[in-house]
Amino acid sequence: MNRQTISRRRVLKSSAATIVGGFAYPTIIPSTALGDAQTPPPSERVTLGHIGVGGRGTFLRNATPVGNGIQSLAVSDCYQQRRDSAAAKIQGDGYADFRRILDREDIDGVIIATPDHWHVPIALMAAKAGKDAYVEKPLGLSIEQDLKCKEVFDREKRIFQYGTQQREAKHQQYGRELVRSGKLGSIRAIEVQAPNGGSGGSTEATKVPAGFDYDRWLGPAPEAPYTVDRCKPSGTYWIYDQSIGYLAGWGAHPLDILVWCYDGDQAGPFTVEGTGDIPAEGLYDTVFNWEMTMRMADGVKITFKTGSDSTKFIGTEGRLELTRNSIRAFPVGLVSEELPSNNHGQNGANHIGVFADSIRSRHPASSPVEDAVRSDVMSHLCDIAVRTGERVTWDPSQQRLVGGSDQAKSMVSREMRAPWTL
Template sequence: MISRRNVLKAAAAVAAAPTIIPATAWGTEEKAPPSERVTLGHIGVGGRGGGLFRGFQSCKDAQSVAVADCYKDRREARAKAIGGKAYADFRELLARDDIDAVVVATPDHWHVPIAIAAAKAGKDAYVEKPLGVSVEQDLVCRKVFQETGRIFQYGTQQRSMAHCRFGCELVRSGKIGELKALEVVAPDGGAGGSTEPTDPPPTLDYEMWIGPAPMKPYTADRCHPPGTYWIYDYSIGYLAGWGAHPLDILIWGCDADLAGPMTFHAKGVIPDKGLYDTVIHWDVTVEMGNGLTMTFKPGRDSTKFIGTEGWVEIWRGGIDAEPKSLLDSKLGPDDFHYPVSPRHDQNFIDAVKSRKPAITTIEEAVRSDIISHMCDIAVRTGRPITWDPKKEAIVGDEEASKMLHRDMRAPWTLEG
């Protein structure tokens, strides 16, 4: 969902900031005629969703026309800013024939159900990370987008940063030799959160906010960060919520996760006091199918590719390498090159118009999210878990295999 570093501070800042969009941001005089613009509906406009909402206003050939959110004050303020319509129920927004695409930035447990409903309604979708709260959700989402032919963009915006692209191109071009090991780091979660029941705020449709998740009493820390990220009913925590970024860079830089069965050895802590109960303090080692070893630990956001002739480390704010000369490499025409995406939101708009894949596809979103889920299942079962990427199944563990599925509260289903 949102940038997870200093999450409480960031959330407070977002909540306090007014929605002020200067007239120049709309750029109507430079946009294509209305008939050629991509019309957008925004589903979830708080926190990260608010940031995406503001960003899309300056995208070329895009026009936001509608907003859906469980918070009445929030959706009405955003709708007023664009002269559009506000909806309490996202299904009413999806029913509009004049909306081409949606931006889904709800709490994690709503990502896949809404994305599936959008694709079945004929809408392209920009979907914030992480993907599903279960592997089953991931696989169904992929199937629906493939069958409908809708454009999918995953909210792993580091793919639209030049240094991240360059680092992955170095690895794929063989500049560090044969790949030997992978080191992934992502910010840790936390414990705590009030369990004291109280009344929801009058502006919140709590029934809709809960949606497919188990109904639980409202508490002061449940429906906003970090609760939305650290409660297992809605998320698997930062294993996926933050892990999505460095794990996405991992699969962008190599295909080790597709080489064969992967065995996950994992330790971690599941808080037993307070509201927050997703895995924290994890320590994961993965035996990859091609003989590589991957580690995944808490810390800053980074992905390190270690080869026989050097290493490349990539994080949101920079890149490092050994030897340092790698950073001055000029990739030639015979080297590996990714498409250039200077801006993640604009890349989505361009993909909608061209009908060419966005920079992060549904297939890639599923790959990285499955790694997060296997880490979570390995911690929760307390034993090694082996995942076969070809069969897309856990090997030889019936109990763990049941954890690939999550029940959904009626009437919500993955049928969209």
């Protein structure tokens, strides 16, 4: 258990009696503090705080398996109505400032479901505060943020669970076993697709809605006028100040399956090049219509382009395609058993359950930080390649760009608006 949990349990045990003049007098404490038929004792309970309770955050809060010794104690959101509603539903506390959750001794872990530009800064603060963290995808706003996230979570020995719930789907697990088993023969190529981004969005400044802390919402992102499209989908996905678009925002899903099944990106330096469109007008300015090629040190060619959510492995002895809801193989006999139908909602619950189990056991979760970094770095390399028009080379052992222009190298990091830092 983490040090907050141990501290809480020691306090509860020591509070069971009050010492006065060398004699112990029993102290009355609520049954819910020690556990009863409905409430597990602190030694078995995992307590969570939810940071960001918009659409995605609400899905995760609703998916949290409360009957498995997991208790949600607090929420934080920049929208007052959201946090008040969410706090009422869990019968917990609601805060405008997420740091109030990180300060609490009685919370073991946090679920971070904010807009993209807040993912890593909050995760770093959580780890430094002794909290474990479930972090929604995509990971960072830059490669520097990704690497810093791994560094801090490793140093602080905190549990990290990336929000790639597809790993809990039975057909994805079965597909991974097939690829890892070598039944496809030697992998020659991998084809990855993710849904497209878009253009548009109003740039007209307008009044900030009542009950919304816009400055806190912006946080480390550059200061910018509020518009009706900035702080809601698709703005939270497709504005470059706050994300790199669906290259990472949706690409995280099929690219995560890629690194889960295949380790060639760790074999040596690999190159990334390709094309994409960047809107010249409107609020949305992330890459869309992309078509990228990654050439790995082991000779495998990876293509990544817009399309459906899929990852296809092409080997000398067969092919396997994994999508969110299906598994397709050639020859067809590769899939030799009937698999249960996919349930994305249940995958979310299972993913949070695995996170809670890891908090208890201190064993790594099913989507650890090293895999989150691997897939997210690929997305950032694609973005850098499109924006510079260069072929970029990444060295995984040195964790840096090799060669390339000063412009490309400068894009490995991003400035953060004061007072926020990594």
